[in-house]
Amino acid sequence: MRHNIKEKKPMDKAAVAMILCFSVVALASVFTVKSSLDKINLSDNTDISVPQNDESKDRSVTKRVPTVDSQDNSQSNVQKENTGNPSGSSAWTAPVDGLITLEYSTELPIYSKTLNQYMVHNGVDIAAPLDARVQAxxxxxxxxxxxxxxxxxxxxxxxxxxxxxxxxxLSDKILVESGDVVKKGDIIGGIGNTSLFESSEDSHLHFEMQKDGNLVNPADYIKF
Structure with a gap:
């Protein structure tokens, strides 16, 4: 029996050595595979990050265009239109179709049928039927x-x-409000009978014009 035991010991050593070799090879294989997987993951992450960066770049460049206020823009156009020839007849149109029934007169008093007295007249009265359209x-x-x-x-x-x-x-049906921007010829209301000082006159529009804060004769600028 002692002889048999001595013969088995070398065999056990060889088996242990083989097991160790296999273990080393297996560990090396594991590290090799893991390294390859890490490289693959790194490559995948790199590919994914590119479109993300591009997307974020696009978002940072794209900006919301501010809305331009229509009123300011229109006012600018109004100034451009009138700046060329502000006193010329081409910039103006008659506010209503009709004949002047009472002239502009700020120096010589004119008789007022309603007030039954002579007084200055700061504008012109233009004959027009009730509810006739009045334009800018x-x-x-x-x-x-x-x-x-x-x-x-x-x-x-x-x-x-x-x-x-x-x-x-004008009648009480005014079609515009303060702050509205209008073009030449836009309808702003209709002829009424609401003037207390001119209630006895025939149906008309009372129309005045100022230049630099001073009253002027509308007939000097507009062809009626």
Whole structure:
């Protein structure tokens, strides 16, 4: 039995040695495979990161275009339109079709049928039937709407270059508001009978014009 034991010991050593060799080879294989997998993952991550970077770059470059305020833009166009020839007849149109029944007169008093007295007249009265459409005499911005104690429902438009027009004796159906931008010929309201100081006159539009804060004769600028 002792002889048999001595013979088995060398065999056990050889088996252990083989097992160790296999273990080393297996570990080397594992490290090799793991290294390859890491390289593959790194390559995949690199490919994925490129479109992400491009996308973020596009997002940073793309910016929302600010909306330009239409009123400011229109006012700029109004100024350009009137700057070329602000006093020329081409920039203006009659606010209503009709004949002048009462002239502009700020120096020589004119007789008023309603008040039964002579008084100055700051604008022109243009004959027109009730509810006839009244239009903007030129492009501009509405600066005032409401009822005047003397002249009834009124609209004022600033045309730039110091020009302001006033439309009075309108009906209560005014079609514009303060801040509205209008073009030449846009309808702003209709003829009414709301002027207390001119209530006895025939149906008409009372129309005034200012230049640099001073009243001027509308007939000097507009062909009626």
């Amino acid at each position: 005499a030129a492009a501009g911005t509405v600066v005032e709407t409401g009822k005047d104690d003397r002249l009834g429902y009124t609209v004022k438009i600033n045309h730039g270059n110091g020009f302001i027009t006033t439309y009075s004796n």
